[in-house]
Amino acid sequence: MSKYAVSGNPIALALCAAIAAAAPACAQAPAKETIPELASTSFAWLAFGGDWLDPPAGLRGPIRHDPAYPFHGNLDGPGQVTVRLGNYKDPVLKPWAAAQMRESNEEVLSGKREIPFSAQARCYPGGVPGQLLYPAEPFYFIQTPKQVWMIWQRDHMVRRIYLTDKHSENVKPSWFGESIGRYQDGGTLVVDTIGLSTNNSYIDNFRTPHTNKLHVVERFKLSADGKTLEALVSVEDPDTFNEPLHMVQRWRKVRNPLLETVCAENNGDHFDQNLFPIPQALQPDF
């Protein structure tokens, strides 16, 4: 467990500094909450897979595949790998969201687009919580007393979590929104996110959409042995879902140094699959 204090209270720090002259152990004194050790130069976190796991019993779970088109992924053993077609008939979906998902499915079934939009395959940010579903390369934390960073090796996507007590008054919508966080319940990092833009932003790999009312709460917690990280993710969006959804992702600790992986390299549509174009600037910014 890390030793620094959550408190940014300058008075507490000054007091501690004064006392520390007599008792060096005071460096740990202002700690109000256990801080899980998520950040290191020697380990990172690799996701179990690209789909949400079920939440604890009693909670409404994630959107699943269309029952008529069961999903078969690379990790699902022998058999033809399929693309993900979401269950647009799930009664939790508002009509507009169901219609959009159905349209996306039909685009694939009709052959118009062989592989549907996938943020991380096409070099787009996965948004919140969608970015948590990136399975092929690990992600890394940086923790300081005032902030937490999440860095995905894949295309060096970065989320910033400010350890303040409330959201800004005016949040400009963005891919990763505004995340504020705190440590609580004996070492759980709780992250509250709003301000998420909606264009090409989905809460899962079934292309389940959301509106700008999306509110995401993620609870990151280490297993007792410290080798597994789990997030219980709750999303509410009254304009998209009839009730909040609860979903789980898990990562295992891996000993990987952070490398540079650039998504836009060698990512053309080599097999004429009408892939979604990768981000491109027609005019340079400066």
Add this chain to the structure above:
Amino acid sequence: MRIRPRAGSALAALPALIFSGSIYGGEAPDLSGIYWATRYSAKIELVGGGDLPLTAAGKAVYDSNITGLKDGSIRDDARTFCVPDGLPRVLSTPYPFEIVQAPPGQVTILYELNHQVRVIRMDKSMPDYRELSTFPSYNGYSIGRYEGDTLVVETAGFNGKTFADATGAPQTDGMTTVERIRKISPTQLEIVITVHDPQYYTRDWQSRFVYSLRNDVRIEDYLCGEQHRDISSVAGARPR
């Protein structure tokens, strides 16, 4: 772990000692924060002035880059597909970036431009040529150490796909760089980079960049082709 400011009274310095620990092999200067340039130059400016000391091979490639960038036969991937800029070009960014002296054993530099991340390993030595050339990268492999008030960063293992600046100044995958990063005032950061690339340059050359501490801004998401932050405050950055 954030290193606390060491300026001020001895009392204020005490937590810095406690918090920094021994991992940095001494007291680390506090370089953490968000920084933003106030001016931009498409053409790299040398310490001491003058032109890039190109070799004949370097001049031929530079001429071809200038022509190609103009007629479109050479694409500037850093501005078109937002691949990392590489060194020293990333230092000229007109967008803010942040330095985080964490996790212990690492300094992390995160740029708003192209959401680039540079990892400076404070607890490693430079891998040998075979390893570096197996996994070359745009921003290279960086190791760092503190020398007094300065963070010294050595970088090698570049992929040779980058330009030294926006005009197409050439570089090879054999380039190595040394950056000296320090605060020159409580609100100003200086980076002086020395570029060693003997195939294209007759001698090592240096360029200097100064940034303002801007902890009043937050680094924003950046996706190629989208509308980004207003950079009109940065002199010389082409207005949108």
